[in-house]
Amino acid sequence: MSDSDHEILVAGTGPAGLIAALALAAHGYRVVLAGPVPSGRDRRTVALMRPSLDYLEPLGFLDGLMGETAPLQAMRLVDATGRLIRSPTVTFHAGEIGQDHFGLNIPNARLTEELAGAVRRNPAITWRESLVDSWECGADRVVATLADGARVEAKLAVAADGRQSPARQAAGISARIRALPQSALVLNFAHTREHGFVSTEFHTESGPCTQVPLPGMRSSLVWVVRPEEADAFVKLNDAALSIRVEERLQSLLGQVTVEPGRQIYPLSTLMPDRFGHNRVALIGEAAHVFPPISAQGLNLGVRDVEDLVAVADTHRDDPGSAAALSRYDRRRRPDILARSNSVNLLNASLLSGLLPAQIARSAGLGIIGGFAPLRAFFMREGMRPGSGFSALFSLRGKDRPAGSHW
Numbered sequence: 001m002s003d004s005d006h007e008i009l010v011a012g013t014g015p016a017g018l019i020a021a022l023a024l025a026a027h028g029y030r031v032v033l034a035g036p037v038p039s040g041r042d043r044r045t046v047a048l049m050r051p052s053l054d055y056l057e058p059l060g061f062l063d064g065l066m067g068e069t070a071p072l073q074a075m076r077l078v079d080a081t082g083r084l085i086r087s088p089t090v091t092f093h094a095g096e097i098g099q100d101h102f103g104l105n106i107p108n109a110r111l112t113e114e115l116a117g118a119v120r121r122n123p124a125i126t127w128r129e130s131l132v133d134s135w136e137c138g139a140d141r142v143v144a145t146l147a148d149g150a151r152v153e154a155k156l157a158v159a160a161d162g163r164q165s166p167a168r169q170a171a172g173i174s175a176r177i178r179a180l181p182q183s184a185l186v187l188n189f190a191h192t193r194e195h196g197f198v199s200t201e202f203h204t205e206s207g208p209c210t211q212v213p214l215p216g217m218r219s220s221l222v223w224v225v226r227p228e229e230a231d232a233f234v235k236l237n238d239a240a241l242s243i244r245v246e247e248r249l250q251s252l253l254g255q256v257t258v259e260p261g262r263q264i265y266p267l268s269t270l271m272p273d274r275f276g277h278n279r280v281a282l283i284g285e286a287a288h289v290f291p292p293i294s295a296q297g298l299n300l301g302v303r304d305v306e307d308l309v310a311v312a313d314t315h316r317d318d319p320g321s322a323a324a325l326s327r328y329d330r331r332r333r334p335d336i337l338a339r340s341n342s343v344n345l346l347n348a349s350l351l352s353g354l355l356p357a358q359i360a361r362s363a364g365l366g367i368i369g370g371f372a373p374l375r376a377f378f379m380r381e382g383m384r385p386g387s388g389f390s391a392l393f394s395l396r397g398k399d400r401p402a403g404s405h406w
């Protein structure tokens, strides 16, 4: 079989591209995956929610990660803005919606390593460890010329090639990109108090500072700060940074010891005009970028893959046709817009010094925090769109969240 016989080309070997290749292969497609072997240098962790894990489980790579993940049994939001109007602390427990945990916190480097292993073992996937150099998006086929000189033809190209996405540009899909006045400091740390599998998100004037449990007495941290603060953090030694982190966490976890290997991620937002066009479908950060609040990005990427595979299955003869891509666009649009807008709004309300924005944020969290059915609704919606609504309309006695008056 030559490469031109392959039905689907996936460009990009971050988590979204690797997951897409595995999911498409599981549905019987022949796939060429183009992109380098993941470097293993990503120090981030990713909180994958239960619906994402349920979707990924049959792809056969999660078992290898189990000793290195921590369950998220509760999520706490703390208003640490020091502003005039502040929200009450709100804690969501997975037990309130009948679950033992919301999801798992997984080190990114290990996630991509296990995904890459599963891709290699899959005979339906041909992995070319090379970047795509150029694209031709034709009426019947898309042709990619790789940096190693190979030409790959396919009916559908899946753009999983990140926020710059050369595939998106080649397909003529324009995107609104906005650099934010924020950077994320990413690190892992040990602590002297148990985290109890609770993740705490401190909302500050520069953005959220989120601690997420890891196995043992360790946690990961994503601290969103102004770029100049990030530059200053980079210059601190580990001992000095440990003190800053402990102060930021209000000593919630006792003494902090930052592990070597901190990283800085400049933040931006990105929204394309459409999610599929000219035989190219966008997934992952090629399709949406927003600040790291409430662990949404890759969970949204998993739902991109889920919808992409479902649409391809209904257009089996030509999954890259205009009809298939406009269906994909219609399916993804509400979910991506809703998530992007809510995260961007929350982020903007943190940065805003305006009183109305602070009142709205505070009142919103106060209402959610104090009203059990609304809490349950938001917890379900946070894990998967639509699940809060379906629970509202189909709740039977045995499913009622503890403390609910439904």
Ligand SMILES: Cc1cc2nc3c(=O)[nH]c(=O)nc-3n(C[C@H](O)[C@H](O)[C@H](O)COP(=O)(O)OP(=O)(O)OC[C@H]3O[C@@H](n4cnc5c(N)ncnc54)[C@H](O)[C@@H]3O)c2cc1C
Pocket: 011, 012, 013, 014, 015, 016, 017, 034, 035, 036, 044, 045, 046, 047, 048, 130, 131, 132, 133, 160, 161, 162, 163, 166, 184, 186, 222, 265, 283, 284, 285, 286, 292, 295, 296, 297, 298, 299, 300, 301
């Ligand atoms: C600080 C931080 C914390 C986060 N925490 C969470 C979280 O807890 N939960 C969550 O759900 N999300 C989280 N996210 C979001 C999540 O990390 C991203 O959604 C995810 O990493 C995006 O994966 P991707 O595969 O789309 O993109 P990338 O990981 O950027 O991968 C793009 C790939 O494309 C490849 N590529 C580029 N150009 C080409 C080319 N020409 N040809 C072939 N390949 C190419 C690159 O080599 C790369 O491998 C976080 C993000 C940040 C910044």
